[in-house]
Amino acid sequence: TDIGEDALTVKKEGNVTIDGGSAKNGDDKVFQINHPSTFTVKNFTADNAGKFIRQNGGTTFNVKVYIDKCTITNMKEAIFRTDSKTSSVTMTNTKYSHVGKKWMGVKHITEKSNQEF
Template identity: 45%
Template sequence: MSSSSENLSSVGASYSGMSNYGKSETITSTIVVDSGKTYDGKGITIIASGMGDGSQAENQEPIFKLKEGATLKNVIIASPGCDGVHVYGNNTVDNVTWEDVGEDALTVKGSSSADAGTINISNCTASAATDKLFQCNAPCKVYFSNIKANDIGKFVRQNGGTSYKCEWYINNCTIDKVKDSIARTDSKSTKCYYKNLTVTNCTTWWKFPSSSQVSTY
């Protein structure tokens, strides 16, 4: 996605407080947002240097690490996307643009025994994800609202071969050019709920062990 004001507003973003729009900052290490804190970029573009090439190579560094309860908002992540945003539970991500998704746009971190709580992701735009946008590596509940995604492999994916439970709520999202699926899991306990979902150029929407795991709400 380009950084035009038209595209920024296309997912309902507010211009209030966007004093850094049109400005950029180059970083060489992950920006850590401490527990309970908020990083408000006010529209700034973040460019990573020396943290990864934005391919599917493993061990790239994340642009942002959100500790438990942290919030990220009003940020444009430029290419290379590296390993995107890592969240550690009960986080909010609002009005973030991934211009060119790297390994993943956002990963819910943890393990099968560590519940990451609730993640709210809203008013975001993401483009050019070779594989997935959102990866869940721990049990969690994720609310996706007002998101535009284009040219992706998958919208959301649970770590392959895992059986823990995730709950995904997909609301008012527009998704185009999907190579694999909207949502995919190997777990028989994970559930996906959706409404107001517009999907184009996608052969298979859901890859779940059972169709009963997906429903409208």
């Protein structure tokens, strides 16, 4: 589905899990995180956006991002971008290509069984 600016915005603190789905042709990002949270996305396909996941710019709260069994292609900037020194990303079993810098501002990164194609 074409998404415009973003497909989903986290507007309250908590746990968010997305299991399945797709998004394409985003003007900016696929997912926007505006509050401290644990954000899990799995079995998802994303194509042609600025970023796959963006923590609200200039914020320092903690976000834990988990990406599993996704296919991510044609991101102009990154898979995950944050300005927080405490936020983390764990990406597993994911295929990706043409994703810009992959991680922007992320200090805590765990990866396992991913494939660049």
